[in-house]
Amino acid sequence: QLERSLVIIKPDGYRRGLTGEVLRRIEAKGYTIAKLQVTEATRDQLDAHYAEHEGKPFYEPLVEFMSSGPIVVAVIEGNDCIKGFRSLAGATNPTEAAPGSIRGDLGRDWGLKVQQNIVHGSDSTESAEREIAIWF
Numbered sequence: 001q002l003e004r005s006l007v008i009i010k011p012d013g014y015r016r017g018l019t020g021e022v023l024r025r026i027e028a029k030g031y032t033i034a035k036l037q038v039t040e041a042t043r044d045q046l047d048a049h050y051a052e053h054e055g056k057p058f059y060e061p062l063v064e065f066m067s068s069g070p071i072v073v074a075v076i077e078g079n080d081c082i083k084g085f086r087s088l089a090g091a092t093n094p095t096e097a098a099p100g101s102i103r104g105d106l107g108r109d110w111g112l113k114v115q116q117n118i119v120h121g122s123d124s125t126e127s128a129e130r131e132i133a134i135w136f
């Protein structure tokens with residue numbers, strides 16, 4: 001099924017110069033980059049994007065982290081790209097993420113209150129459309 005997914009290269013990924021590497025992996029997998037921008041997230045965008053996590057202990061650190069520098073926001077397209085990109089990204093916890101994945105190859109635990117795990121990818125078609133409307 002042809003899908004769109006919202007991908008964010010988080011401030012840690014941008015700061016570490018991993019933008020090209022992440023986009024390279026998306027293209028090498030065969031997904032199309034349909035939209036792309038470097039931006040700085042506003043509080044309103046983050047509250048909307050992370051609404052489901054509001055109230056969790058890592059919420060404020062997460063919003064602070066996501067506001068700590070530029071991010072890269074992309075819309076990617078391809079058959080089953082939502083599941084496919086989550087597989088490319090690897091497990092949320094970079095220590096557990098499988099080698100071969102973005103987080104498994106490039107991420108680690110930095111001992112911080114929030115998992116700095118380089119990328120975000122939508123988890124369903126509904127969240128993809130919701131998230132795309134927030135950022136584009």
Ligand code: CMP
Pocket residue numbers: 053058062092113114115116117119120121
């Ligand atoms: P993401 O997929 O963008 O969605 C929520 C983010 O919160 C997640 O990536 C991590 O950066 C962070 N996160 C999720 N679970 C935890 C956790 N248990 N502890 C700290 N940070 C977390």
